[in-house]
């Protein structure tokens with residue numbers, strides 16, 4: 001069965017909630033789904049990853065949430081070859097933070113592409129100023145993502 005891994009970076013649980021809410025959509029599309037809320041590089045590279053979804057909020061001043069820091073640091077330091085990785089990215093943020101809006105998601109996108117990974121479609125940026133529950137934006141986005149990128153495997 002094809003494996004979808006969801007990697008979560010969260011401070012207050014919103015991004016984890018998104019991961020849990022979208023999981024059934026991928027199961028319906030034929031994937032076996034694993035959610036990593038304390039992700040490690042081993043989770044990504046230690047076993048086959050047919051597709052990955054990153055759900056990452058931003059804290060501080062454009063920074064990764066604490067639970068995501070070791071994962072991002074490992075990628076930056078170990079520079080793994082990610083040429084076969086296809087992924088989607090949901091960034092949670094708040095536009096009242098100005099220039100650092102969704103800064104963690106944007107940094108992660110650059111980091112992954114720098115290692116050769118390929119993002120499928122556009123990044124979703126969920127603005128807490130406009131969308132109270134990130135799921136409200138994420139669920140339709142994932143439905144559309146699965147359709148538009150022809151990701152169904154069953």
Ligand SMILES: Cc1cc2nc3c(=O)[nH]c(=O)nc-3n(C[C@H](O)[C@H](O)[C@H](O)COP(=O)(O)O)c2cc1C
Nearest residue numbers: 010011012013014015057058060062093094101102
């Ligand atoms: C202390 C603090 C710092 C934040 N800094 C940023 C920021 O720099 N950029 C941004 O877009 N959002 C920022 N946010 C907003 C969060 O990313 C947003 O509320 C998000 O929905 C939280 O998701 P989570 O529940 O998964 O942690 C910050 C929030 C807090 C509480």
